[in-house]
Amino acid sequence: MAEVSGKKWVLMVTAQTPTNIAVIKYWGKRDEKLILPINDSISVTLDPSHLCTTTTVAVSPDFTHDRMWLNGKEIPLSGGRYQNCLRELRARASEVEDEEKSSSAAGFACLVFSLAKPKNVKEDQSKLSSIARQGSGSACRSLYGGFVKWIMGKEKNGSDSVAVQLADEKHWNDLVIIIAVVSLRQNETSSTSGMLETVETSMLIQHRAKEVVPKRIIQMEEAIKNRGFPSFARLSCADSNQFHAVCLDTSPPIFYMNDTSHRIISCVEKWNRFEGTPQVAYTFDAGPKAVLISHNRKTAALLLQRLLFHFPPNSDTDLNSYW
């Protein structure tokens, strides 16, 4: 592509990156700049044909500065996050002219992939994950399908804080994930400032990171390896709740769940207790969407029935119109 002659060229590349759902949560950094976490985390990567981030990158020597549009709306690139990513990529770009400028979009993993493509970046996956991490920590887990562990690492420069695939997308493909949008309201607290405040003020977060999560990581890897749904579900639910517990233990407290989230949890907990063994796992991130992971297609169908019964689409407590 570098052969394009003169200055009248635009190079465009489009990439799609899947979304990942953490089942052992990442919350808290030990290095704000390099984005190094205080604990390992594990996620499931969603099938990109169902849900993913699409990023198009256009590169041209005629562009005078970096610009970025998110869902059609231009957003400022002044934040350190984007600059970090762009700088890392530029530093690695070898075969495209120096004067060239580029811009990009949502989903840092996607950004990294897209940028890596036109610039012919020659990096192994774990190096890419380290670059994506510096844009948004959890993005690094989206570089693989299936089940992915983001290892916190020990090095000060973050070189060993990388994502590794625990199992590929075929290993446990009867799981069905349902995402219920509880509220369309934007979060009041971004995850970046939220986790910073938790690390600074919570008296429980270090105990979670050092004593609780390491054990859960081992148990979760085991559950994934053996496709042990009861253990997988218990660990996912407990870790989601503990993540929200340390948010609540933050000063001022952070609330990402609302009454509807609570009702969904109670509904799933009651069902699981009634059946004697978990049918569905729930996990909630830094926002009011419920992620429900069911054992198989049959339980997924039953789950949808229950959700529609408890949250009928036209009632006041409709999941979408709750707020």
Next chain:
Amino acid sequence: MAEVSGKKWVLMVTAQTPTNIAVIKYWGKRDEKLILPINDSISVTLDPSHLCTTTTVAVSPDFTHDRMWLNGKEIPLSGGRYQNCLRELRARASEVEDEEKSSSAAGFACLVFSLAKPKNVKEDQSKLSSIARQGSGSACRSLYGGFVKWIMGKEKNGSDSVAVQLADEKHWNDLVIIIAVVSLRQNETSSTSGMLETVETSMLIQHRAKEVVPKRIIQMEEAIKNRGFPSFARLSCADSNQFHAVCLDTSPPIFYMNDTSHRIISCVEKWNRFEGTPQVAYTFDAGPKAVLISHNRKTAALLLQRLLFHFPPNSDTDLNSYW
């Protein structure tokens, strides 16, 4: 009173016991039967002329069995709690006939006081607190006015798990407490079963009890001694939030706060941040009532204004009609 002759007598005693509001929370027992807590707690006793529990005890040799009415409704006395209290009291009663049976009402502190009266129980206050404790742990803190600490104690038999007064009701009497009833719905999880489940399943509760609370108790005693409102408020809010955090870390999770509680907290936090120093402290117990402690009468008036602005009495989000 023991001189009443024959069998045709009824002895009635009415006692009033104040309500106490924990600012460092009691959550979790190390002994379910003796009701021995896993950490110290500190409370403020409300002025009994404003809010208290009234208990009338009637004793007669004609009564064939124990009966109890709570708010006019008879409730079963079969629970171990009531029996413990009654047994303790009977064991201590010396000057009234053996065949006498007695019954009682809500507020175990009140029960103990009332029962202690007709039976001429000769006990010091800390012994009484130990009896009240066995009915409902936190009740022991209501036996004193002002600020009260319930010392967890070390003894296996609970003899040193008693309430002591930190400061009397005159020490810091410009504090004004406002109680906002967020919901009239009964709690789904009683505090008895809730704290048992937390101790059994939360990975954070022991860290709270052993590492966090002991330091907070010292800081809170200091704040009370010096009437240091900023420190008092910060500790109260942080401990309330941490108590709800360990409830959320319980499996299945326990939710005592709802969206309205969250809105009240956000409202107070924003106000406190705007003023640069805390004006109001909030604390929430095992139910959806908000307890708001303001620095003085002036901030209490401003607080009421704000509450009425954010929760207008006739709107849908009225504190009382929320559910």
